[in-house]
Amino acid sequence: MSTGQMMGRLDGKVIVMSAAAQGIGRATAIAFAKEGARVIATDLNEAKVKELEMYSGIETRKLDVTKKEQIDCLAKDIEKVDVLVNIAGFVHHGTILECEETDWDFTMNVNVRSMYLMIKAFLPKMLAQKSGNIINMSSVASSIKGVANRCVYSTSKAAVIGLTKSVAADFIEQGIRCNCVYPGTVDTPSLRERIHARPNPEQAFKDFLARQKTGRLATAEEVAHLFVYLASDESVYVTGADYIIDGGWSL
Numbered sequence: 001m002s003t004g005q006m007m008g009r010l011d012g013k014v015i016v017m018s019a020a021a022q023g024i025g026r027a028t029a030i031a032f033a034k035e036g037a038r039v040i041a042t043d044l045n046e047a048k049v050k051e052l053e054m055y056s057g058i059e060t061r062k063l064d065v066t067k068k069e070q071i072d073c074l075a076k077d078i079e080k081v082d083v084l085v086n087i088a089g090f091v092h093h094g095t096i097l098e099c100e101e102t103d104w105d106f107t108m109n110v111n112v113r114s115m116y117l118m119i120k121a122f123l124p125k126m127l128a129q130k131s132g133n134i135i136n137m138s139s140v141a142s143s144i145k146g147v148a149n150r151c152v153y154s155t156s157k158a159a160v161i162g163l164t165k166s167v168a169a170d171f172i173e174q175g176i177r178c179n180c181v182y183p184g185t186v187d188t189p190s191l192r193e194r195i196h197a198r199p200n201p202e203q204a205f206k207d208f209l210a211r212q213k214t215g216r217l218a219t220a221e222e223v224a225h226l227f228v229y230l231a232s233d234e235s236v237y238v239t240g241a242d243y244i245i246d247g248g249w250s251l
């Protein structure tokens with residue numbers, strides 16, 4: 001290292017992540033790269049995720065996390081992985097009565113089965129290295145808090161918590177840690193889309209805001225800071241843990 005060069009909090013780490021093209025994933029990929037990680041940023045949206053290649057340290061790949069063969073192919077191509085970050089998720093709006101079987105299956109596939117497939121594909125590499133770090137995206141809309149019109153979404157995000165704790169418990173002695181992040185409402189492109197899809201978008205935005213005693217929504221960058229901490233060795237003694245980042249919404 002040359003004199004005067006700053007040490008990054010993630011220097012030397014290889015991080016594989018899903019859903020990096022926009023929102024929290026994008027902000028997190030950039031924050032990881034700024035801290036010195038080599039980031040393999042993946043997303044279903046190939047063109048959009050490619051934009052991240054302007055940042056030094058980020059390489060991109062198209063990956064649909066519902067497709068086992070694509071995940072296995074990516075895992076085969078990557079020799080060493082220090083951190084696996086599972087971010088992909090989809091928000092279905094509605095109660096159980098508005099949730100058709102296709103909605104149920106789609107959400108559970110994107111939000112939960114994807115993490116099962118990703119962890120199963122990358123964990124053997126981590127076990128061979130005798131170290132590994134997995135971070136899963138949940139939400140306070142889960143077993144943390146009952147939220148109206150988020151039936152299958154909350155069910156899926158509660159399942160992510162169970163998956164996280166189970167992986168953490170099963171592999172703790174082999175040097176693997178696994179943690180979970182629970183954001184509240186984060187101002188991201190998909191949140192804006194969901195607001196615009198409501199019959200009265202202006203009111204819908206006010207309703208989201210009214211839930212926040214902080215008077216504002218979280219930014220994707222604020223959530224990215226938490227991912228940097230969990231990906232770094234600063235959190236080396238943290239596993240199976242729940243990180244709520246919701247500006248007090250679930251208080």
Ligand SMILES: NC(=O)c1ccc[n+]([C@@H]2O[C@H](COP(=O)([O-])OP(=O)(O)OC[C@H]3O[C@@H](n4cnc5c(N)ncnc54)[C@H](O)[C@@H]3O)[C@@H](O)[C@H]2O)c1
Nearest residue numbers: 019021022023024044064065088089139183185186188190
């Ligand atoms: N935004 C919020 O308020 C909020 C709150 C709590 C939790 N979360 C969770 O954070 C995660 C990211 O949300 P966001 O709002 O930042 O992102 P977003 O919804 O704006 O973007 C999601 C990204 O995921 C990608 N994606 C969708 N399906 C995919 C698939 N099958 N394979 C690979 N990539 C796929 C999309 O192309 C997109 O780039 C989700 O799991 C979401 O549930 C978001």
